[in-house]
Amino acid sequence: MDYRKLAERLLPGNYPAPESYETLYPPRNLPPKTEVTRLAPSPTGFIHLGNLFSAIADERLAHRSGGVVYLRIEDTDLKRKVDGAVEAVISALKYFDVKFDEGAEIGGDETYAPWYQRQRAEIYRTFAKKLIEEGRAYPCFCTEEELSALREEQTKNKEITGYYGKYAKCRNLSEEEIYKNLDAGKPFVIRLRSLGDPENKFKFHDEIKGDVTVTENDQDVVILKSDGIPTYHFAHAIDDHFMRTTLVIRGEDWLASLPIHIELFRALGFALPRYGHHCSLMKQDGETRRKLSKRKDPELSLEFYRKEGYFPRAVKVYMLTLLNSNFEEWYLKHPDADLNEFPFKADKMSKSGALFDLDKLNDISKNELARLDERGMFAFLKTWADEFGTDAQKAYFAQEDKLLRALALCMGVGGKKRRKDFQTASQAVSLLRYFFERPETYEECRVPDQIRRAVLVDFDKTYDASDDAQTWFGKVKEIAARHGFAAEMKDYKADPAAYCGSVAEVAEILRIAVTGKANTPDLYTIMQILGEDETRARIGLGTK
Ligand code: GLU
Numbered sequence: 001m002d003y004r005k006l007a008e009r010l011l012p013g014n015y016p017a018p019e020s021y022e023t024l025y026p027p028r029n030l031p032p033k034t035e036v037t038r039l040a041p042s043p044t045g046f047i048h049l050g051n052l053f054s055a056i057a058d059e060r061l062a063h064r065s066g067g068v069v070y071l072r073i074e075d076t077d078l079k080r081k082v083d084g085a086v087e088a089v090i091s092a093l094k095y096f097d098v099k100f101d102e103g104a105e106i107g108g109d110e111t112y113a114p115w116y117q118r119q120r121a122e123i124y125r126t127f128a129k130k131l132i133e134e135g136r137a138y139p140c141f142c143t144e145e146e147l148s149a150l151r152e153e154q155t156k157n158k159e160i161t162g163y164y165g166k167y168a169k170c171r172n173l174s175e176e177e178i179y180k181n182l183d184a185g186k187p188f189v190i191r192l193r194s195l196g197d198p199e200n201k202f203k204f205h206d207e208i209k210g211d212v213t214v215t216e217n218d219q220d221v222v223i224l225k226s227d228g229i230p231t232y233h234f235a236h237a238i239d240d241h242f243m244r245t246t247l248v249i250r251g252e253d254w255l256a257s258l259p260i261h262i263e264l265f266r267a268l269g270f271a272l273p274r275y276g277h278h279c280s281l282m283k284q285d286g287e288t289r290r291k292l293s294k295r296k297d298p299e300l301s302l303e304f305y306r307k308e309g310y311f312p313r314a315v316k317v318y319m320l321t322l323l324n325s326n327f328e329e330w331y332l333k334h335p336d337a338d339l340n341e342f343p344f345k346a347d348k349m350s351k352s353g354a355l356f357d358l359d360k361l362n363d364i365s366k367n368e369l370a371r372l373d374e375r376g377m378f379a380f381l382k383t384w385a386d387e388f389g390t391d392a393q394k395a396y397f398a399q400e401d402k403l404l405r406a407l408a409l410c411m412g413v414g415g416k417k418r419r420k421d422f423q424t425a426s427q428a429v430s431l432l433r434y435f436f437e438r439p440e441t442y443e444e445c446r447v448p449d450q451i452r453r454a455v456l457v458d459f460d461k462t463y464d465a466s467d468d469a470q471t472w473f474g475k476v477k478e479i480a481a482r483h484g485f486a487a488e489m490k491d492y493k494a495d496p497a498a499y500c501g502s503v504a505e506v507a508e509i510l511r512i513a514v515t516g517k518a519n520t521p522d523l524y525t526i527m528q529i530l531g532e533d534e535t536r537a538r539i540g541l542g543t544k
Contacts, residue, residue, distance in 0.1 A: 001175045007132035009182060010139055010190065011228075015126040025112055025242040034067040036246045039093075039100070040236065042074045045082030047092045047302045049281055049292065049356065050251060055098045056319050057249045057278060060344035062101075067246070071103030072239060073116045076229045092302040096312050096319075112243045117235050124230040127238055127268060128190050128223055136267050137223060139188040140170035141181045160198075163191065168220045190224040196263055204258065207247060207276030207346040217259035233260050241270040249346070252277040276346045281322070282353040292356060299358050309384035309425025313339070314365040320344075321364075322354040335371075366420040369428075374407035377422070384425030393429050396436045405529045406435040409521045419521065435529060438538060439516025447505050455483055455509045456543045463539070465532035469524045480506040513542030 028036060037058040041051055062069035073086055086105050093099075102108030104115040114120060131137035140163070142150075147163070154161045171193060173181075181188070196216035204214045223234035230238075240248055255277045265272045282289045283297060292300040299305075305315055316339060320327045325348050334341070372380065382397045396403055410431065412419035422428040445452055462475045477487040480503040486492035492502035511523050514535060520526060527535045 001135070003133050003135045006139075006175075006178065007129045009179075010132055010188075011125050011129040015122065015129055018126055018130045021123060021126070021242055025244065028068070028244045030067060033065060034246070035062045035065040036068045036070075036244055037062040037249060038070045038072050038103075038240070038243065038245055039089075040072045040074050040239075040250075041089055042077060043082060043085035043089070045085040045088060046294065047085075047089050048294070048300045049302065050300075051089070052093065052096060052098070052302055052315075053281060053319060053323065053354075054249055054251065054278065055093050056096070056316065057276075057323055057344070057346070057349065059098045059100075060340075060342075061247060061249065061346060063340070064344055068101045068109075070108070070112070070243065071100045071106055071115060072243065073104045074232065074235065076117045076232070076235055092306070095302075095306055096316050117230070117239065120235070120239070121228065123242070124224065124235060124238055125228065128230070128234070131192070131223070131267060132190065136193050137190050138171060138173075138193055138220075139178060139182075140168075140191045140220075140222070141173075141186045141188050142170060162219045164194065164218045164220055171220055187226040189222045189226050191220040192223050192260075192264065192267065194218050194220050194263060196259065204262070205274075206255075207274050208249075208278055208349045209252075209255075209276075209351050210347070212255070214259050214262065217263045219260060221260050221264075223264075233257060233264060237261060237264045237268060237270065240273050241265070241268070245273045247346070248273050248275045250275070250277060252279055276349065278323075279350055279353050281356045283356055289353060289355065299356075307388055307426070309381075309388065309428075310361070311365055311368050311380065311424070314368040315361065317368065318361045318364050322350065322356065324348045325350060362423050365423050369422045370411065370418045370420045372411070374404050374411060374413050377407050377411060377428075378404060381425050381429055385429055388426065389429060392437060396429070396432060399436070402435065402529060403432070405525075406432055409525050409529070412521070421521075434515040434517065434520075435526070438541070442512050442516050443518045445509055445512050445518070447501065447509055451483055451500065452509050453543050455479060455506055456513055456539050458482065459510060460536060460539050460543075463532075463536065465527070465535065472524050472527075476506055476510070477503055509542075510539070514538045 028034075030036070039051065039055045039058050041047070059069050061067075071090070090100075090105055100106050100108070102112065102115070128137060132139075142163075146169075150163070150167055151161050154167070168191075170191070194217055196218045198215050198218050200216040201213050202216070203211050206212050221233055222231050224230055236248075239245075258275065258277075262272060280291050281300075283292050294300055317331065320339065320342065321331075324342070324344055327342060330342055331337075369377070369380075378397070378400070385393050385397060408414065410419060410421055410428075421431060447455070458479050459476075462479065464471075467475070481487045483506070484500040485506050486499040486502045489502055489504070492499055507523060508518055511520055512518055514523065514526060514530070530538070
């Protein structure tokens with residue numbers, strides 16, 4: 001068969017000489033052992049935890065070696081393209097301090113641009129044409145119906161499904177048949193002519209999983225679809241070669257396609273990059289573990305963490321905990337270190353499913369937030385509120401002094417032990433509500449209504465905002481005694497039947513009236529922050 005003629009018929013026109021791309025995209029001028037990694041998302045508009053998981057690994061492995069991490073957009077599947085999706089990827093990752101050196105909408109060294117696959121059509125066609133000329137690729141005219149009938153037959157016979165061996169009908173079409181189909185205007189795809197034998201198995205070193213056994217590929221996979229657009233298999237091989245990627249980190253779902261990729265790189269005459277396939281993020285669901293799902297688990301979307309106002313460092317610490325088995329121990333020893341100092345290694349990445357547990361993340365978040373001072377917290381909460389807060393919440397930040405005092409109190413700044421009340425920005429800002437707005441609802445008080453009101457009226461009479469904490473508490477004790485409560489806890493404990501409660505219940509009455517809540521930090525300080533008028537107004541409302 002005259003393959004040159006066939007190639008010209010299938011992909012007519014002048015294409016650059018394939019070798020010319022080697023000079024156009026020269027090997028990077030980097031010292032040995034420097035890694036070039038990439039994140040290669042599809043611009044679907046849905047950016048998820050798995051992307052962050054890969055991106056942190058990509059960024060760390062590249063930068064720890066002094067190398068480069070770039071962003072490539074795999075947009076060959078037009079159906080899934082969403083406007084603004086690339087910006088969404090960049091900004092979602094930036095929130096977690098993952099920054100790229102080069103790539104789509106980032107710029108950087110333009111040598112390896114463009115980074116959108118749809119802008120690279122010519123290079124894919126050049127190499128498809130080369131493979132056709134060499135007899136390593138051929139046109140396939142099978143229709144969707146024929147292919148699904150084939151799949152059904154193979155499934156019925158319990159055989160491996162796909163287009164291979166005796167099932168690869170178009171692989172052996174004669175020259176005459178091919179041209180007849182082409183003359184009839186039949187649509188076609190271009191397939192690789194596989195030379196592999198599935199009887200042959202070989203060892204492959206995966207940077208994460210270690211040595212894995214790979215079966216030779218015999219699938220005649222599609223490399224160019226009928227619209228001339230490449231498949232992932234083909235495009236990634238060309239791009240990772242010409243963007244000079246040294247290490248491909250991707251999800252373990254791709255491990256099954258590795259034999260195809262190895263054959264494609266060989267057929268194209270390219271050296272294979274190193275690969276590391278990381279495990280999927282799993283979730284415990286009752287008795288079983290399953291992959292996080294877009295439909296069931298809102299926490300899969302990175303948008304969730306921004307809307308809730310997760311502290312970026314906390315999410316990163318948790319991701320690193322899941323990514324590298326020795327991170328947790330290192331972090332215990334270096335709690336204040338820059339996370340980038342952690343010696344991140346691919347071979348320390350977990351080999352089988354990483355269990356993602358939101359409760360664990362929430363614990364880490366509380367700890368991380370407890371390390372901020374009130375000014376750091378103010379800045380973090382303000383950034384969140386500016387974007388996601390209600391108008392009322394945004395207004396809290398205009399009263400800077402008051403908010404700083406409230407934060408210092410709620411965080412226990414300067415106290416013996418820091419409080420860990422704050423978990424996320426949205427939750428923290430809601431907790432701060434009573435400093436700025438009167439309670440809308442009141443938690444239940446254990447004391448009967450009549451006594452409760454009498455206590456509030458009494459408090460209002462004796463309250464003096466200029467009292468110090470000790471005097472204030474002395475007065476609360478007196479009120480307790482006047483209304484049948486034990487002023488001292490030990491008295492109450494010695495003879496509970498003699499009292500209608502203790503000073504603790506009196507404090508609860510005041511606390512609920514002022515804040516709406518039965519549990520808060522120090523009530524005296526809350527009243528100081530609210531000021532006399534507001535405190536009296538709330539006490540007054542409680543008596544109604
Ligand atoms: N576009 C592929 C994906 O989003 C990229 C896989 C890879 O990193 O090679 O799954």
